[in-house]
Amino acid sequence: MRKMDSVVMTKLSVDTKFKFRCHKDIKCFTKCCSNIEIVLTPYDVVRLKKRLGLPSDDFLGTYTYMKIDEKSSHPYAILKMNDDEERKCPFVTDKGCTVYTDRPANCRYYPVGQGTMKKGGKDGAVEEEEFYFFIKEPHCFGFDEKKQWTIAAWRKDQEVDLYDRVNMGWKTLQLRKNLPGHELDPKKQIQFYMASYDLDKFRDYIFDSDFLNVFDIDEKTVEGIKNDYEQLIQFGVEYIKYIMMLEETLKLKKDAAKYRKSE
């Protein structure tokens, strides 16, 4: 998260044009990689943990901390800055980002910010609308450069489509407000966090507990969650909806009761 006074809160579309260039010889190179709060998405964690060759719990324990959103009571993983005066990102060096091809979605979008809001659709349906805004920080000289973009071209160049596609269900979940009195309790926050971010642990939980004896999950889905992190993320969203009692996304098996205690 960037300082609010650097956010230019005009809603922009994918066709909005802007001038910007970021390169190694610019005088502010890497100045944007310190003292920031980067909220991670599930797919950010998958890409970074794979890049570093770590299981998800080691990655989360070493490089992130958990923050509970006051309004939603949802838990988020935040990238931990170094504990030095500059509070640098652990992945930045004088030569740039050491995890550049696996950098988080927020770093890819920067200096563009992205938001989603609900709006009324047809017949009372609620639709989501994506919008964009600029983050103009005094230390960033990229806006003085001449290269012209549209936001659509910037998104393509930064390869954010894949991130947005994989994270879409999870992001939609963040827009859902818990009814008063239905905030997540600490146990549900831990389950929410595990199914969002600690995906190796979540997979172990599915396969090493009575989970598959309790819930009726089809074979194709079981194969998917065993072998593919993208499918595991989607299944995590369905699991979270179930534990939050938002939707009956999982079905109990007929004889689930005899396993229920240990699930």
Ligand code: SF4
């Ligand atoms: S501050 Fe702006 S121009 Fe400078 S390195 Fe960061 S994104 Fe690029």
Ligand code: SF4
């Ligand atoms: S992950 Fe890379 S791009 Fe993002 S803040 Fe850290 S060093 Fe900068």
